[in-house]
């Protein structure tokens with residue numbers, strides 16, 4: 001069974017959400033069913049980059065992960081693209097036997113049985129600024145497929161409309177811990193990010209949530225972007 005892999009890199013630290021700061025190796029799957037206007041990983045999305053994606057067997061993927069981690073089992077982050085359009089079940093089964101844990105980031109558009117084997121399923125539905133529409137039935141199917149595996153929701157916020165949308169999403173899933181992260185408007189890997197601009201967005205987001213009495217979401221910047229900018233492979 002072959003998977004399309006855009007990149008495998010690390011060890012680095014998880015820069016976003018519930019596991020922020022945790023050492024991890026990333027497996028970035030190639031291919032996505034969405035086209036978010038502000039996607040920061042287009043090299044793993046658009047088919048014009050597909051010639052750079054490696055066809056890999058599960059054993060080869062875990063060999064590469066083990067090589068990068070020096071054989072130390074750690075948390076592996078599966079991202080993409082949308083990893084849920086492929087079958088990561090065998091990779092997860094193989095890795096778990098060797099002591100690795102797996103977290104997965106997906107937008108929640110495709111449900112998979114292998115979600116149940118995750119240490120964390122991060123569902124990141126897309127707000128209006130992305131230009132994508134959420135199929136909540138598919139999102140519910142993702143939650144159900146995860147079963148007893150821990151699940152969280154993470155929403156990227158660019159503007160007031162996104163925030164209002166996130167409020168509705170939070171009301172829909174009161175039991176799901178919600179992470180909000182400010183959007184990074186500069187996604188070109190060859191251009192520098194604007195650290196003050198990102199800090200300003202973070203400040204605006206804190207004031208617009210906590211400052212207006214919405215006290216349940218956790219609000220975090222993209223730590224890896226603050227450290228490395230839009231560099232790939234970190």
Ligand SMILES: C[S@@+](CC[C@H](N)C(=O)[O-])C[C@H]1O[C@@H](n2cnc3c(N)ncnc32)[C@H](O)[C@@H]1O
Nearest residue numbers: 038039040041080081082105106107124183184
């Ligand atoms: C590149 S996506 C890959 C996984 C999956 N397709 C998804 O969107 O959840 C990983 C995470 O990066 C977030 N993201 C993408 N572009 C971003 C941007 N410009 N600023 C902030 N977060 C971004 C996504 O919302 C998602 O939470």
Ligand SMILES: Nc1nc2[nH]cc(C(=O)O)c2c(=O)[nH]1
Nearest residue numbers: 012013014015016079224234
């Ligand atoms: N360090 C680091 N943390 C991340 N968290 C989510 C990422 C992603 O692109 O899915 C990401 C990434 O690409 N690098």
Ligand code: SF4
Nearest residue numbers: 032034035036039081
């Ligand atoms: S769903 Fe994720 S990978 Fe796909 S286009 Fe949107 S942010 Fe990029």
Ligand SMILES: [Mg+2]
Nearest residue numbers: 040041079222
């Ligand atoms: Mg990223």
